[in-house]
Amino acid sequence: MNLLKRNVIANFSGNVWIVIMSLAFIPLYIHFIGIEAYGLLGVFATLQALFGLLDMGLSATLSREVARLSVVPNKAHEMRDLVRTLEVIYWGVAVLLGVGVTLLAPLIANHWVQAKNLAPDTIRQAIIIMGIAIAFQWPIGFYSGGLLGLQRQVLFNAVTVGIATLRGAGAVLLLWLVSPTVQAFFVWQVFISASNVLLVYWFLWRSMPRSESAPRWRMDLLRGNLRFAAGMNGITLTVIMLTQTDKVILSRMLSLEMFGYYTLAGAVSGTLCRFYSPVFTALYPRFTQLVALGDQDELKRLYHQGCQVISVLIIPPAIVLALFSREILFLWTQNPITADQAAPLVSLLILGTLFNGFMNLPYALQLAHGWTKLAFYTNILAVLLLVPLMILLVQIYGAVGAALTWMALNAGYVLIAVHVMHRRLLPDEKWRWYIDDIARPFLWCVVAAAVFRGVVAVPTELLMQLIYFFMISVAILGIAAMSTSATRTMMGSMIKDFALSLRC
Secondary structure, eight states, X not given: OOHHHHHHHHHHHHHHHHHHHHHHHHHHHHHHHHHHHHHHHHHHHHHHHHGGGGGTTHHHHHHXXXXXXXXXXXXXXXXXXXXXXXXXXXXXXXXXXXHHHHHHHHHHHHHTSOOSSSOHHHHHHHHHHHHHHHHHHTTHHHHHHHHHHTXXXXXXXXXXXXXXXXXXXXXXXXXXXXXXXXXXXXXXXHHHHHHHHHHHHHHHHHHSOOOSSOOXXXXXXXXXXXXXXXXXXXXXXXXXXXXXXXXXHHHHHSOHHHHHHHHHHHHHHHTTHHHHHHHHHHHHHHHHHHHHHTOHHHHHHHHHHHHHHHHHHHHHHHHHHHHSHHHHHHHHHOOHHHHHHHHHHHHHHXXXXXXXXHTHHHHHHHHHTTOOHHHHHHHHHHHHHHHHHHHHHHXXXXXXXXXXXXXXXXXXXXIXXXXXXXXXXXXXXXXXXXXXXXXXXHHHHHHHHHHHHHHSOOOSSHHHHHHHHHHHHHHHHHHHHHTSHHHHHHHHHHHHHHHHHHHO
């Protein structure tokens, strides 16, 4: 098995396990601390995302540069110096974030979140602990970016799986056996984040090629990567504005309870990212290497193959969740109120996330060419148009308005941004992307799911519901796999290999 396939399998396995861990433990979190306190987890996630602005494009720069330097001879010393240079900046920002959140805790607790049952002191204490957790969590993305750029993705996923298991199971045990409070939950996040950052730090430095001299700060390396880092920082800024504005607005305008339902819906729809990010993570470094080597034929082949694989992975679960959101939520939570409140949000958010998934490999192609302007200017335009629309729709429709805006934003990216990108990169491949990679599997899955929905009623018994949704998901996945040439070829190869193994 070649490195690329091994990385895709490792990434996918790791992400599937993270989905299982997150979905398995969310109902238990809500059981122990309540839906209102669970809303504070949404505040925690929003703060982390907002602080992504301070990344300044450095983690993406590190990932791209170590991938590029790994195929250039005699660059071990430069690679290690680059990591040390960016590392110093990253840890400085981490300390500032921890201090900043701690100082802002009274303001957030008393004047931002709209709590009914949680005391302001409880919220303030939780936010202070959040600040410490964020300080340790912050550099994890930096070191992870380096490991992924070096294509040490099997190792990275082994660490990720272990940490995700400890993060979820440890939090539940702490809430169950020690203290069922939101403060205890965040104390555990501090411990697990500190452990995580130490592991990825150690593995990154062990994974880089050896050099005779110790790594050192080099201003010339920082200046040499400023243009790409600045472009990535601009993209990060606009992405944060687009993806977190809904949460900032809702956390201020809605009760903490209703924000908890939106957080729950966002967690469910966000699991779809775990299906396409493994392919992005594996192919982006390879795209960068192929661009550096000038191998356009292999780049085209890999681009379409990756896009078709992503479509097959994400369209079936997205369509099933969108059409059966209430039934699946009730099956999962066994709470009819939660299912009723979150179902329309899940349906809209999952479709928006599906369109976002289609954009991932076109975006990777842009970054591999060092082209950040398109994504930046597209996001600027989206901010100018959609943020005012979001505010208006939230005022009229509440959380549903924010979900509608998310879906419209990503549909616009698919229809407009990809068209513009292909005028410069792989210009002869545009219609193949739209028709073969996206439209064909999407339409086949929608038709199949609609037929299931209209012809076969959802059973009422719990076990039968599990069987029902399992059978529908498998059937639609099979239809999606047969609709693209890349996955048909992969399936044929797997069947052939299996038959040969039986003969042996």
